[in-house]
Amino acid sequence: MNTSTANISVTKVTNSRLAEVDFDNLTFGSTFTDHMFVCDFKDGAWHNPAIVPYGPLTISPAAKVFHYGQAVFEGMKAYKDDNGEVFLFRPEQNFERINKSSKRMAIPEFPRDIFFEALHKLLDLDKGWVQSGVGNSLYIRPFAMATQVGVSASPSDEYKFIILLSPVKAYYTGDVRVTIAQKYSRSADGGVGAAKAAGNYGAQFYPTNLAREKGFQQVVWTDSNEHKYLEEAGTMNVFFRINDTLITAPTSDRILDGITRKSVISLAERAGIDVDVRRLAVSELVDAANNGSLKEIFGSGTAAVISPVSAFGYNDKVYDLQKQDDSYATKFKQQLMDIQYNRSEDPFGWRYPIAND
Structure with a gap:
């Protein structure tokens, strides 16, 4: 204590x-x-x-x-x-x-x-x-x-x-549809993207409104230099499951060091799931969607905990994702919430009790 x-x-x-x-x-x-x-x-x-x-x-x-x-x-x-x-x-x-x-x-x-x-x-x-x-x-x-x-x-x-x-109560109910940013950026090299600065979020609202007009709830942000690499989803960190490997972008001065993100990585590693912390190109994601190796996309953050993605849009095409019987998003959300609500053991020491005075 x-x-x-x-x-x-x-x-x-x-x-x-x-x-x-x-x-x-x-x-x-x-x-x-x-x-x-x-x-x-x-x-x-x-x-x-x-x-x-x-x-x-x-x-x-x-x-x-x-x-x-x-x-x-x-x-x-x-x-x-x-x-x-x-x-x-x-x-x-x-x-x-x-x-x-x-x-x-x-x-x-x-x-x-x-x-x-x-x-x-x-x-x-x-x-x-x-x-x-x-x-x-x-x-x-x-x-x-x-x-x-x-x-x-x-x-x-x-x-x-x-x-x-x-x-x-829950921040999102149900899965979300996302579009991949090709013009607007959330943050830039040397900027304040890794800080939870108020202006970071205000700058997202306009491109997110444009996405909603096209039927998407959130934007998957890409790098500001080339819009080539996937970085964050809306106000969340984002994970991609290709085959049975979980991929997420490394933190940097553009990407928030998410606490839920770190927790998901720890849970995955404890379960023996391959975690690849690296930059993922948009082209690689599209190829994986086309050849069937893309199994899941989900965001992670405090408000939503884990938010599954049902489809993503890119170059005026929508790629639907099929629900997985062994969904990583479902598994990790359940494990996180079991720890948070004191319904399971906490092998990591994440749970912090507030004593009743």
């Missing part, structure tokens, strides 16, 4: 909104719990960590986050098992990654002790919002943003770090 001496003040809500929530009809990321965590960076240090009632912020329209995009975030989940115990999944990885993202965006790194103390106290206060049952979870959104007032093009001297909690 992680402990902390961080002095986090707590202001509780007078009346909880929990009884008003219809947990059977949630829109992902639109409902928030009673409390949130806030902490401010000023004069070279983080100050006044506090848990307060969830609510609006007062912020200047001249805050630098609005003008220069200094903002990073993470995505995590809390799960409740059948005995009412609450668990996180590999939270150390999220903590390390948000600080890596912050460093790339010239945002001060956040202290580990305050981060974990905030998670513990928030989840203890709002544990009633974590619903048991597979498919239910509490999405956790830590983020940092520049708050210094001024429109000069320079890094901010002031920041706000916040953690929000949102009860959710």
Whole structure:
């Protein structure tokens, strides 16, 4: 267990909104719990960590986050098992990654002790919002943003770090259809593609809208230089099963070091499945689809866990994928969720218990 001496003040809500929530009809990321965590960076240090009632912020329209995009975030989940115990999944990885993202965006790194103390106290206060049952979870959104007032093009001297909690159900229901990018790019060499910077996601919305107009839900991004190699799928890492080998792109300064991605690789290797971490050319994928050796494509990420792909489009042609009786996507999703919901052994030590105070 992680402990902390961080002095986090707590202001509780007078009346909880929990009884008003219809947990059977949630829109992902639109409902928030009673409390949130806030902490401010000023004069070279983080100050006044506090848990307060969830609510609006007062912020200047001249805050630098609005003008220069200094903002990073993470995505995590809390799960409740059948005995009412609450668990996180590999939270150390999220903590390390948000600080890596912050460093790339010239945002001060956040202290580990305050981060974990905030998670513990928030989840203890709002544990009633974590619903048991597979498919239910509490999405956790830590983020940092520049708050210094001024429109000069320079890094901010002031920041706000916040953690929000949102009860959710499945992000995607069913398989998705994807199209392979041939014009637009998610990231470029030397850029911020490996950081969870807010602007990375805003830049995806327009080409994704174009894809949806053609009947696809997501875009499989390719390299920005030649659009020759497959990199990510929407906001997820992506895996390709050719024959019985699982292929995924190596991480780089263009590709996010996904926590679910790393977990899938570990599960596959433990099962004796060949994992090939290498660049996969679009031409190789099309050839595999044509000769029948392409068995599966699936995305991996915190929100969706694993999202199977039913078809991909390229050069105005759609390639349908047949469902596999021994689907890797189905197997790994089940194994991951069994660990997350404390329904199986955890040979990797990924499950992180939140003690009930």
